[in-house]
Amino acid sequence: MTDIVPQLVDWYDREQRDLPWRRPDVSPWQVLVSEFMLQQTPVARVEPVWRAWVARWPTPSATAAASAADVLRAWGKLGYPRRAKRLHECATVIATDFGDAVPSDVETLLTLPGIGAYTARAVACFAYRRRVPVVDTNVRRVVARAVHGRADAAPSSSPRDLADVEALLPDEALAPKFSIALMELGATVCTARAPRCASCPLSVCAWRSRGFPASTAPARRVQRYAGTDRQVRGRLLDVLRGRDSPVTRAELDVVWLSDTAQRDRALDSLLVDGLVEQTADGRFALAGEGD
DNA sequence: CACTCGTGGGG
DNA sequence: TCCCCAAGAGT
Numbered sequence: 001m002t003d004i005v006p007q008l009v010d011w012y013d014r015e016q017r018d019l020p021w022r023r024p025d026v027s028p029w030q031v032l033v034s035e036f037m038l039q040q041t042p043v044a045r046v047e048p049v050w051r052a053w054v055a056r057w058p059t060p061s062a063t064a065a066a067s068a069a070d071v072l073r074a075w076g077k078l079g080y081p082r083r084a085k086r087l088h089e090c091a092t093v094i095a096t097d098f099g100d101a102v103p104s105d106v107e108t109l110l111t112l113p114g115i116g117a118y119t120a121r122a123v124a125c126f127a128y129r130r131r132v133p134v135v136d137t138n139v140r141r142v143v144a145r146a147v148h149g150r151a152d153a154a155p156s157s158s159p160r161d162l163a164d165v166e167a168l169l170p171d172e173a174l175a176p177k178f179s180i181a182l183m184e185l186g187a188t189v190c191t192a193r194a195p196r197c198a199s200c201p202l203s204v205c206a207w208r209s210r211g212f213p214a215s216t217a218p219a220r221r222v223q224r225y226a227g228t229d230r231q232v233r234g235r236l237l238d239v240l241r242g243r244d245s246p247v248t249r250a251e252l253d254v255v256w257l258s259d260t261a262q263r264d265r266a267l268d269s270l271l272v273d274g275l276v277e278q279t280a281d282g283r284f285a286l287a288g289e290g291d
Numbered sequence: 292c293a294c295t296c297g298t299g300g301g302g
Numbered sequence: 303t304c305c306c307c308a309a310g311a312g313t
Contacts, residue, residue: 037309039310043308086312116311136309136310138309
């Protein structure tokens with residue numbers, strides 16, 4: 001197969017987006033913060049929150065010193081607030097157990113809260129220039145198309161995905177740029193819907209050479225949102241983010257009147273997740289309010 | 292492995 | 303309008 005490395009790297013040099021966490025003066029911790037925020041949240045929404053976040057809390061220890069409630073407020077409406085809680089926990093572990101320095105090896109990173117297979121490799125590669133395969137949804141889609149000639153990635157099978165990318169990965173000097181370029185291609189050209197193949201820098205693509213066969217994967221279950229517990233949790237948390245002192249149960253109840261059992265279940269799950277706490281007098285607040 | 296967990300912009 | 307889905311992780 002034609003070597004895609006120079007094609008991809010040259011394209012990235014020309015076309016890369018100017019994202020703040022890619023700049024050379026950004027610390028490993030700040031890269032890690034960006035990776036937490038980018039888990040399932042689009043770049044455009046992350047950017048302003050990341051800027052404010054790293055200006056306010058530039059290090060793990062600074063983040064750990066903040067209250068959980070302030071962390072949840074700074075997270076704002078990025079979604080999946082458990083990520084904010086895990087980021088706070090991650091900062092605490094790094095500050096206390098690792099001398100305020102983000103670990104650089106994948107194995108250690110994987111032991112930290114909120115860091116899984118993707119984020120561990122992204123930090124090792126992008127923050128520490130390690131030659132490790134970085135596999136996210138964009139990379140899996142690009143490899144499925146360009147290498148395997150399929151419209152979509154197969155359901156995630158980590159070992160095989162890692163091996164696929166490992167086979168493409170150049171030497172250490174070029175590996176980080178290659179991996180970020182692969183992700184960038186998937187994010188801006190080889191997109192899930194309406195890929196812009198006319199703008200693709202790859203001279204060889206198995207999917208194209210096979211005539212763009214349609215997806216054979218069974219239609220994915222739609223991820224409904226309206227009416228789910230997640231929506232109720234979102235509304236409850238939105239009330240608490242806007243208040244700096246505990247609120248009564250009645251003030252929370254008004255956000256979801258149609259199904260009181262569901263509302264109770266959602267509030268209970270927020271307590272279980274440690275995102276919300278109940279005061280001695282029975283009112284509710286963001287976890288860690290007042291810490 | 293299947294499922295849960297927020298939010299909002301674009302096709 | 304409605305639906306898809308966006309740099310995943312944990313259970």
